[in-house]
Amino acid sequence: MICVILTLFPEAIKPYLEKSILGIAQEQGTLQVELVNFRDFSTDPHRKVDDRPFGGGPGMVLKPEPIFDAVEATERKFGPCHKILLCPRGRTFTQKKARELARQERLLLLCGRYEGFDERIRAGFAWDEIAIGEYVLAGGELPALVVLEAAARLLPGVLGCAQSPELESFENGLLDYPQYTRPREYRGVEVPEVLLSGDHKAVEEWRRNEALRLTRQRSDSA
Numbered sequence: 001m002i003c004v005i006l007t008l009f010p011e012a013i014k015p016y017l018e019k020s021i022l023g024i025a026q027e028q029g030t031l032q033v034e035l036v037n038f039r040d041f042s043t044d045p046h047r048k049v050d051d052r053p054f055g056g057g058p059g060m061v062l063k064p065e066p067i068f069d070a071v072e073a074t075e076r077k078f079g080p081c082h083k084i085l086l087c088p089r090g091r092t093f094t095q096k097k098a099r100e101l102a103r104q105e106r107l108l109l110l111c112g113r114y115e116g117f118d119e120r121i122r123a124g125f126a127w128d129e130i131a132i133g134e135y136v137l138a139g140g141e142l143p144a145l146v147v148l149e150a151a152a153r154l155l156p157g158v159l160g161c162a163q164s165p166e167l168e169s170f171e172n173g174l175l176d177y178p179q180y181t182r183p184r185e186y187r188g189v190e191v192p193e194v195l196l197s198g199d200h201k202a203v204e205e206w207r208r209n210e211a212l213r214l215t216r217q218r219s220d221s222a
């Protein structure tokens with residue numbers, strides 16, 4: 001998968017890309033990430049990419065020209081991309097969406113800043129508009145990393161055990177069951193006996209019951 005991230009702060013994203021799952025996926029060659037600063041597409045003498053909103057109001061709005069040019073140059077270079085506009089107005093990101101994105105060959109993620117985008121940017125391309133939750137961040141860089149990591153860890157061969165994503169929370173409608181490792185007792189809390197029994201059927205049943213209990217508990221408290 002190729003993922004191009006359009007951002008005003010590539011240096012804020014870069015260190016995270018080098019670590020853990022995203023770093024491994026790139027080393028393996030499963031993932032290629034390109035950071036594009038759309039300020040480089042500004043034709044303004046001061047490299048401005050934002051301006052005051054028509055009609056007044058607080059803050060600054062991202063201008064259309066540098067973003068149109070950056071998106072078009074990206075697609076000329078890499079080919080047509082599945083284009084994601086990160087914005088609080090978008091559909092809330094889910095594991096199902098992460099799976100759908102993991103099937104794409106090329107992703108383009110556009111990170112906003114300030115008060116957001118000139119509406120013509122929204123209208124000018126076929127965006128998949130994604131919000132990572134019902135809250136407002138200062139920019140789209142963290143949302144881009146959230147979306148990319150959730151999709152990249154589902155790419156074949158990226159996780160150590162190829163089966164593990166299927167067993168995780170949200171994959172089968174259930175939250176994950178509780179896990180324990182050594183020591184058997186820690187600060188007075190014992191590992192449930194069944195997990196030490198060696199009885200695989202009983203372990204499986206206990207895990208399923210726990211997953212059901214936790215899922216029910218969360219939906220009751222929603």
Ligand SMILES: C[S@@+](CC[C@H](N)C(=O)[O-])C[C@H]1O[C@@H](n2cnc3c(N)ncnc32)[C@H](O)[C@@H]1O
Nearest residue numbers: 086087112113115116131132136137139140143
């Ligand atoms: C301060 S926000 C703009 C908020 C916008 N004025 C609004 O009220 O919807 C600046 C940028 O951060 C990003 N952003 C903030 N919160 C986000 C969220 N929950 N999900 C995805 N992107 C978000 C978007 O790219 C957005 O354009």
